[in-house]
Amino acid sequence: MNTHQILTDTPDFPEDKIKQLHEYIDSIEDREHLLIHILHKAQEIFGYLPPELQLHIARTLNIPASKVFGVVSFYSYFTQEKRGKHTISVCMGTACFVKGSAKMRDELGSMLQTDSHGTTKDGQFTVKEIRCIGACGLAPALMVDQKVYGHINHDNIQTILQLYKEDPHD
Numbered sequence: 654m655n656t657h658q659i660l661t662d663t664p665d666f667p668e669d670k671i672k673q674l675h676e677y678i679d680s681i682e683d684r685e686h687l688l689i690h691i692l693h694k695a696q697e698i699f700g701y702l703p704p705e706l707q708l709h710i711a712r713t714l715n716i717p718a719s720k721v722f723g724v725v726s727f728y729s730y731f732t733q734e735k736r737g738k739h740t741i742s743v744c745m746g747t748a749c750f751v752k753g754s755a756k757m758r759d760e761l762g763s764m765l766q767t768d769s770h771g772t773t774k775d776g777q778f779t780v781k782e783i784r785c786i787g788a789c790g791l792a793p794a795l796m797v798d799q800k801v802y803g804h805i806n807h808d809n810i811q812t813i814l815q816l817y818k819e820d821p822h823d
């Protein structure tokens with residue numbers, strides 16, 4: 654492996670996580686899809702793929718940064734912005750919008766005091782918009798990670814958030 658790596662131990666990129674990524678890179682046998690495998694793993698470890706991490710991967714693999722950036726931009730699965738532990742996707746499809754999902758999105762934003770990227774200070778939640786999630790009969794609907802919640806209103810939204818604040822899934 655090329656050792657011209659640019660990441661050093663920082664709160665965003667702790668040494669143990671960088672090491673974990675490199676151990677993974679060294680273990681991959683499928684060289685043909687190397688970059689995709691590494692990007693998946695890097696997002697799993699760090700939660701997102703900021704430019705400095707993309708550059709680090711490019712230098713480690715000795716490939717152009719533009720190639721890494723191209724792959725990250727192409728696949729919507731990859732994100733370059735820091736996300737919270739749980740992603741709340743508020744449906745903005747027509748059925749949900751008509752039933753007030755924009756108001757729910759705004760309410761969530763002010764309840765959780767999210768930043769301009771929709772993420773809370775404690776890194777617990779990211780609120781984002783999504784197009785129809787195929788649950789129009791439950792409008793207005795949202796998803797927390799992969800779980801769908803319907804008929805969202807001012808009261809039950811608090812109950813849902815509470816479930817994830819306590820995090821029974823850990």
Ligand code: FES
Pocket residue numbers: 744745746747748749750784785786787788789790792794
């Ligand atoms: S419009 Fe929201 S689930 Fe279809």
